Amino acid sequence: MIRSGLIAAASALALAACTSAPDTAGTKGAAPPAPMTETMSSYALAMTTVEGLEEAGNTQTAIDRLTQLSGDPDLTREQLAETLLRRGDLRVGQSGYDVMGAIEDFEEVVNTLDDTTVHPEAVLALETARGKADSLMTVLNQPETTRQQKFDILMQLGRHEDAIDLMIASDLTPDNETLIAMYQIGYLCEGDELTGRTYDAVEPDGTDHALRFCDFGK
Numbered sequence: 001m002i003r004s005g006l007i008a009a010a011s012a013l014a015l016a017a018c019t020s021a022p023d024t025a026g027t028k029g030a031a032p033p034a035p036m037t038e039t040m041s042s043y044a045l046a047m048t049t050v051e052g053l054e055e056a057g058n059t060q061t062a063i064d065r066l067t068q069l070s071g072d073p074d075l076t077r078e079q080l081a082e083t084l085l086r087r088g089d090l091r092v093g094q095s096g097y098d099v100m101g102a103i104e105d106f107e108e109v110v111n112t113l114d115d116t117t118v119h120p121e122a123v124l125a126l127e128t129a130r131g132k133a134d135s136l137m138t139v140l141n142q143p144e145t146t147r148q149q150k151f152d153i154l155m156q157l158g159r160h161e162d163a164i165d166l167m168i169a170s171d172l173t174p175d176n177e178t179l180i181a182m183y184q185i186g187y188l189c190e191g192d193e194l195t196g197r198t199y200d201a202v203e204p205d206g207t208d209h210a211l212r213f214c215d216f217g218k
Helices: 002-029 035-055 059-070 077-092 099-112 119-140 147-157 160-169 176-185
Strands: 199-202 208-213
Touching: 035 059, 035 077, 059 077, 059 176, 077 099, 077 119, 099 119, 099 147, 119 147, 147 160, 147 176, 176 199, 176 208
Parallel strands: none
Antiparallel strands: 199 208
């Protein structure tokens, strides 16, 4: 009888040890994330922020965020390639106003990050962007192209200074989307101390702005 009791007690202790083992292992395994995990988490957060900015209509701010991210020395080559490709995609888009900048982004991936998984996508994107630039330049150089059309093309290409010179010389009025882009980039500002013509613009969230050129000489 005593021996049976000892065996039962031993079995109970073994069962208790097995039951508690996973919890102990889980506690010991809960080590702080490795540096690479932290870097990837920051990268993922940044890309999520970019997506939210784009969806809200703040394309230029999203491009700025990607520019900041591309300067992070902790990015892997794959992450840098993805960042440049994403920035290029935004720049070449209708609201990006920088086709030539997009070409530079795609070229960097193609020429210096050819070992990344997004390299084939960058090759195709580069070809498309170059084709768009060629088409815009063809229209720009046509004698029948109006000054307003030339302004729009120069903005799309990313030749902003040339576009602004034409805008001021011809007293052109850009559409609302272009005005907001110029505001986000930093060419137009809001403030009673500014001089010159006022351009009324409305942000995607409904915020009204009375904008003038940021530098007082305009």
